[in-house]
Amino acid sequence: MTFSPQLEEIFAKMLQQYPEGRTRSAVVPMLIYAQDEVGSVNRELIEEVARRCKVTPLQVDEVVGYYSMLHRKPMGKYHVQVCTNISCLLVGGEELYESAKKKLGIGHKQVTADGQFSLEEVECMGACSWAPAVEINYDFHHFVTPEKLNQLIDSLKRAQ
Amino acid sequence: MAKQLFNQPSPLETMVLSKRFALEGSETLDVYLKNDGFKAFLKAKEMTPEAIIDEVKASALRGRGGAGFPTGLKWSFVPRTSPKPRVIVVNADESEPGTCKDRLLIEYDPHQMIEGILIAGLAVDAHVGYVYIRGEYRYLIEKMDRAIAEAYSKGYLGNNVAGTGWKFDLYTHSGAGAYECGEETALLDSLEGKRGIPRMKPPFPAVAGAWGLPTLLNNVETFSAIPPIIRDGGAAFAALGTPKNGGTRLVCISGHVNKPGVYELPLGFPMMKAIDEVAGGIPGGRKLKAVVPGGSSCPILTASECDIPMDYDTLAKIGSMLGSGGMVVLDETTDMVRFALRIMRFYQHESCGWCIPCREGTTWLRKILQRFYEGHGRREDISLLGELSKNMLGRTFCALGDAAAMPTISIVEKFTEDFERYLARETVAV
Numbered sequence: 001m002t003f004s005p006q007l008e009e010i011f012a013k014m015l016q017q018y019p020e021g022r023t024r025s026a027v028v029p030m031l032i033y034a035q036d037e038v039g040s041v042n043r044e045l046i047e048e049v050a051r052r053c054k055v056t057p058l059q060v061d062e063v064v065g066y067y068s069m070l071h072r073k074p075m076g077k078y079h080v081q082v083c084t085n086i087s088c089l090l091v092g093g094e095e096l097y098e099s100a101k102k103k104l105g106i107g108h109k110q111v112t113a114d115g116q117f118s119l120e121e122v123e124c125m126g127a128c129s130w131a132p133a134v135e136i137n138y139d140f141h142h143f144v145t146p147e148k149l150n151q152l153i154d155s156l157k158r159a160q
Numbered sequence: 161m162a163k164q165l166f167n168q169p170s171p172l173e174t175m176v177l178s179k180r181f182a183l184e185g186s187e188t189l190d191v192y193l194k195n196d197g198f199k200a201f202l203k204a205k206e207m208t209p210e211a212i213i214d215e216v217k218a219s220a221l222r223g224r225g226g227a228g229f230p231t232g233l234k235w236s237f238v239p240r241t242s243p244k245p246r247v248i249v250v251n252a253d254e255s256e257p258g259t260c261k262d263r264l265l266i267e268y269d270p271h272q273m274i275e276g277i278l279i280a281g282l283a284v285d286a287h288v289g290y291v292y293i294r295g296e297y298r299y300l301i302e303k304m305d306r307a308i309a310e311a312y313s314k315g316y317l318g319n320n321v322a323g324t325g326w327k328f329d330l331y332t333h334s335g336a337g338a339y340e341c342g343e344e345t346a347l348l349d350s351l352e353g354k355r356g357i358p359r360m361k362p363p364f365p366a367v368a369g370a371w372g373l374p375t376l377l378n379n380v381e382t383f384s385a386i387p388p389i390i391r392d393g394g395a396a397f398a399a400l401g402t403p404k405n406g407g408t409r410l411v412c413i414s415g416h417v418n419k420p421g422v423y424e425l426p427l428g429f430p431m432m433k434a435i436d437e438v439a440g441g442i443p444g445g446r447k448l449k450a451v452v453p454g455g456s457s458c459p460i461l462t463a464s465e466c467d468i469p470m471d472y473d474t475l476a477k478i479g480s481m482l483g484s485g486g487m488v489v490l491d492e493t494t495d496m497v498r499f500a501l502r503i504m505r506f507y508q509h510e511s512c513g514w515c516i517p518c519r520e521g522t523t524w525l526r527k528i529l530q531r532f533y534e535g536h537g538r539r540e541d542i543s544l545l546g547e548l549s550k551n552m553l554g555r556t557f558c559a560l561g562d563a564a565a566m567p568t569i570s571i572v573e574k575f576t577e578d579f580e581r582y583l584a585r586e587t588v589a590v
Contacts, residue, residue: 017331019245019288022371024353029334032295053353066355066512069295069337085257086456087414087488089502123339123506124257124456125296128414128486129421130166138298142166 001048003037015052023053027060031070039074068123076111076118078156080104081135082149084121087128092145096132097121099146103153116160117153166264167421170438174400176388176408177381178424181268187303189310192271198322200390204279205324207390209240212283216386218394220406225251225342225379226455226484227559228472237366238284238376247370248280248289249351249377252304253335253342255294256455257506258486261410261422262380266293266300269384270307271316274330276386278321281328284376288329292347295336304332339510343558344377346512357514358558381410381485401427405471409485413439416446416491428469435466435489447492450575454483456503457563459570480570496578500571501529507564518561521552525568532582542579545572 003011011030018025030049031041038045041064050057064070082100084093101107104117111118127133130142134149141152163184169175185191192198204212217232238246250273254262265273277289293301308330311317319327333351335341341350345359348370369375385407389397398406405427411434414420418440425434431451435441442448448463453470459480468474475482490499508522525548528541549565549572556562572579 017290017329019371019373022352025333025351025371027353028336028350032334032336055353059353063336063353063355067295067336067338084502085506086452086499086502087258087486089499090415090488090490090494123509124255124259126254126260126263126294128258128260128488129412130260131414131420135296138296140299 001044003034007033007037011052024055024059027053027055028063028067031060031064032067035070040071042072074111074115075109075120077116078136078153079118079120080149080153081120081122081125083123083125083127083131083133083135085124087124088132091131093132096134096144096146096149100134100149100153103146103150116157167419170419170421170423172433172438173424174408174426175424176397176400177265177272177384177410178268180272181264186268187270187307189271189307189314189316192269192275196387196391197271198275198316200387201275201278201282201322202324204282204390205322205326207282209283209285212279212390215390215394216283219385219389219397220394220401220404221382221385221389221397222405222472223379224381224385224409224485226256226457226481228482231378231382234366234378235280235283235376237364238286238374239367240283240285242374244373245288246284246286247373247375248277248284248286249347249365249370249375250277250289250291250380250383251342251344251347251377252291252293252297252300252380253347254297254380254484255339255342256457256484256486257503258412258414258452258455258488259484260412260414261485263297263300264410264422265380265384266297266304270304271311272387273380273384274307274311274317276383277330278317278328279386279390280376280378280383282326284374286376287327289331290351290370291330291332292341292351293332293334294341295334298334301332301334308332338512339506340512340558340560343560346558347377348375355512357512358556358560360557402469402471402473404473411470412486413489414486415452415489416442416494417489418443425470427471428474431466431468431470431487434470434487439489442489442491448489449492449494450490450496452486452488452490452567454481455486456488456506456567457481457559458483459566460574462574496571496575497529497533497582500568501526501533503567503571504529504564507560511560511564515556515558515561517552517555518564521548521561522564524548525564532579535582535585537579537582539583542572542576 082097221231222228341356346356350356365375504526552565
């Protein structure tokens with residue numbers, strides 16, 4: 001399995017940065033960076049990461065179920081993550097999540113039929129003072145209202 | 161055009177760690193060097209490790225991640241002369257609900273943190289460090305990588321740090337979504353490529369941490385406070401706060417306030433002044449109902465308990481904590497059953513499942529709160545919530561079990577009337 005040259009460069013550095021014989025440390029970062037390119041953590045990726053980090057596929061597999069950002073099935077091209085934890089809750093986070101469900105016609109961890117959008121109700125993502133917050137892929141959006149999120153989703157649809 | 165900050169600063173702030181935030185290019189090494197950057201490192205390079213640690217002790221700096229342990233004391237536990245190499249780990253897994261300060265320290269002033277890490281390296285004779293950043297903060301990992309690359313290219317990391325011939329390597333490491341990995345021993349397991357499960361202590365990380373090596377682990381803000389402490393002296397930093405509670409800290413104010421934001425306030429700053437003046441008070445002239453003083457793990461305070469100075473010891477005296485600096489303000493319209501349920505949904509989701517009291521406790525607490533919220537609560541559930549929570553306290557490897565139990569106990573005890581109202585089938589608006 002090969003990745004883009006940019007990713008290969010990141011991985012080459014990653015495997016060097018831990019003490020000698022500790023390449024297992026690269027398992028989690030490698031999985032999440034690779035997932036962004038491959039789309040999900042599939043069997044082939046697990047075996048590839050295991051080979052590169054010199055661990056067994058089982059040692060890779062067991063972390064996949066633990067970390068909430070790792071997905072065994074592909075999420076949408078745009079993964080919409082709405083926080084409803086306490087700071088967001090107090091200023092309309094749950095209402096925002098409900099409105100996102102309606103707008104996209106999907107629920108928690110579901111993907112639209114065209115594969116363009118997925119939705120996830122997430123835990124605190126560190127945007128409490130600028131709540132309610134949404135992260136689309138890795139882009140933070142602060143002080144989000146249902147109207148603003150609808151516009152954002154529409155503009156992403158148009159961009160396709 | 162002036163730089164767009166996350167929020168407008170308040171004139172009531174004491175800017176020590178955040179003093180460069182508003183400068184154009186504050187994230188670059190050049191701007192850092194022009195504004196006091198690396199003065200502290202060069203000073204520390206001339207000091208003995210003992211003298212550096214003494215200066216940190218004199219600052220009365222306490223860990224800004226949440227536990228509030230005295231930083232100088234923590235540094236003194238690392239066996240400097242061990243035949244094993246020492247490792248420095250930065251906890252940038254910021255994920256305590258209500259907390260969003262480390263983002264600013266990395267985004268606006270990464271070199272201040274790097275300098276703090278280097279000084280820690282001198283103090284414990286370590287030559288390598290890892291910044292563990294939560295996966296959701298990918299843009300910050302990229303910013304941190306850029307700052308590290310700049311420091312290498314200009315000789316402030318690598319084989320000859322600031323021309324002193326001293327060596328230090330620094331790397332970032334991405335998490336992938338797990339609150340539990342903010343707990344230091346779980347973070348270390350995660351850094352080793354495993355599931356983030358807490359470790360039995362002792363041994364403490366200072367003796368056997370990452371890969372079994374002596375490890376100094378502190379929060380982003382703790383490391384960022386080191387350069388001003390060494391530069392201006394521990395006593396000067398300590399004097400900003402109250403006895404045993406040195407300096408300033410970044411307080412994240414969120415919830416029902418007019419001007420939510422992250423503000424740097426001295427330890428001992430009056431809580432009501434922070435709410436009413438720094439954060440602009442509660443919208444619509446509504447009344448204060450409660451405050452979460454330092455992240456969702458902290459026992460909640462009623463409005464009448466909030467007329468206090470914000471320092472570790474005062475909060476401890478009234479049975480709560482200053483925690484991670486995440487202060488969540490709740491006005492009179494807040495439904496405490498809904499609030500308690502949301503807190504418990506979080507802890508149940510994040511419990512790593514290693515310790516049964518936490519795994520089962522959070523699950524049952526969530527079920528009871530859910531049934532209450534849906535209108536099927538029973539009178540005995542009120543005491544059951546308290547009893548169940550109390551049985552979790554101190555019975556787990558890490559503090560997640562306590563973190564779930566403590567707010568629940570306080571909410572049920574202090575806001576019983578909200579639960580009573582549900583029994584009477586009458587809900588309050590949120």
